[in-house]
Amino acid sequence: MGEPLTVYTGHWKAEKYLALGLLGLVPTALFVQHAAIDYALAAAMILHGHWGMKAIIDDYAHQGKKGRAATPFWTNLSIGVSAFTFATLCYFNYNDVGICGAVRLLWTIT
Amino acid sequence: MALLMRLATRQALLRHVRPSSILMKAAAPMATSPSEQAKAYWEKNKELGRPVAPHLTIYKIDWHTLLSGTHRLTGFIMYTGLAAIAAATLIVPASYPAWIAAIKTWPIAIPAIIYPAKVGAAFTVFYHLLNGIRHIAWDFGKGFAMKDINRSGYVAMGLALILAVFAATIVPSS
Ligand code: HEM
Numbered sequence: 071m072g073e074p075l076t077v078y079t080g081h082w083k084a085e086k087y088l089a090l091g092l093l094g095l096v097p098t099a100l101f102v103q104h105a106a107i108d109y110a111l112a113a114a115m116i117l118h119g120h121w122g123m124k125a126i127i128d129d130y131a132h133q134g135k136k137g138r139a140a141t142p143f144w145t146n147l148s149i150g151v152s153a154f155t156f157a158t159l160c161y162f163n164y165n166d167v168g169i170c171g172a173v174r175l176l177w178t179i180t
Numbered sequence: 181m182a183l184l185m186r187l188a189t190r191q192a193l194l195r196h197v198r199p200s201s202i203l204m205k206a207a208a209p210m211a212t213s214p215s216e217q218a219k220a221y222w223e224k225n226k227e228l229g230r231p232v233a234p235h236l237t238i239y240k241i242d243w244h245t246l247l248s249g250t251h252r253l254t255g256f257i258m259y260t261g262l263a264a265i266a267a268a269t270l271i272v273p274a275s276y277p278a279w280i281a282a283i284k285t286w287p288i289a290i291p292a293i294i295y296p297a298k299v300g301a302a303f304t305v306f307y308h309l310l311n312g313i314r315h316i317a318w319d320f321g322k323g324f325a326m327k328d329i330n331r332s333g334y335v336a337m338g339l340a341l342i343l344a345v346f347a348a349t350i351v352p353s354s
Contacts, residue, residue, distance in 0.1 A: 086316060086319050086320075089312055089315070089316055090316055092312075093309065093312060093313065093316065096305070096309060097309075115258075115262065116262075119255070119258065119259035119262070120259075122255045122256075122259065123256070123259055126252065126255075126256060151263050154263070154266065154267075155262055155263045155266045158266035158267075158269060158270065159262070159266060162266070162269060162276070166269075166275055166276045167276050167277060171276075172276055174352045175276065175277060175280045175352075176280065177298070177350065177351065177352050178280065178351060178352050179280060179283055179284055179289060179294055180289075180291055180294055180295075180351055
């Protein structure tokens with residue numbers, strides 16, 4: 071309540087521009103394989119997905135009378151999962167075939 | 181697909197039912213205020229036991245609810261899918277190419293299973309991406325006319341299905 075409104079509009083805009091960035095990044099990744107794209111994908115997908123999941127758990131696991139945000143359990147769990155997935159994706163980009171390479175290899179199964 | 185067909189037929193039915201709903205309204209006795217008019221209308225409907233017009237709006241909303249729900253579902257699937265695969269790479273600590281080689285030897289690795297699985301996976305990504313364009317346009321205040329909302333919805337769903345079926349046929353060389 072005490073925070074200025076710009077905090078929310080700023081975050082709202084960040085979410086939209088990030089989605090716009092993903093919109094450019096994902097189709098590019100289908101045609102260009104590059105380590106930079108792998109890392110950009112890991113960061114953008116996880117941040118966008120994390121904010122998206124926040125919207126979802128705020129809807130379904132909110133604290134009722136105590137507030138519209140999700141309960142601490144779900145909030146902490148989602149932060150944990152996002153951090154873990156991001157770290158693992160970076161590790162995978164560094165030590166294995168990377169995100170683009172993984173999709174490509176997956177598609178060779180027939 | 182069956183769901184789509186059902187939705188499509190409902191749309192078609194709609195066209196035939198709508199005129200009669202106008203007749204129903206016209207048949208309601210005149211009353212002094214809108215709320216009284218509405219009351220009389222509903223009472224008459226109840227008396228005659230005839231099906232009531234709100235079903236129509238339910239059918240219409242159904243399609244939009246489906247589109248919106250699918251956006252949430254596809255986003256959720258991608259996020260949890262990524263997290264699950266990330267966890268799996270730690271639990272089964274073989275290299276990713278070794279995983280793929282192993283999966284290729286599984287008895288279920290046959291086109292009848294793999295092809296539909298690929299269509300499903302590709303649809304998840306393409307639908308979320310295309311419907312995401314609609315969301316971004318709305319966020320910039322564009323495309324709110326009902327006509328545009330309807331048309332862009334059909335385009336997103338249709339194009340996602342077409343692209344998914346097509347993408348599943350592509351097999352990379354290595
Ligand atoms: C391919 C490019 C993508 C675009 C253009 C895109 C676009 C969007 C947009 C605009 C929203 C907000 C919808 C709203 O305002 O209600 C959204 C929600 C969401 N997205 Fe994405 N997205 C993309 C990729 C992804 C990926 C890769 C993931 C998974 C990691 C993901 C997960 C989510 C989730 C979980 C939500 C929340 C759904 C909800 O609140 O109903 N998205 N996406």
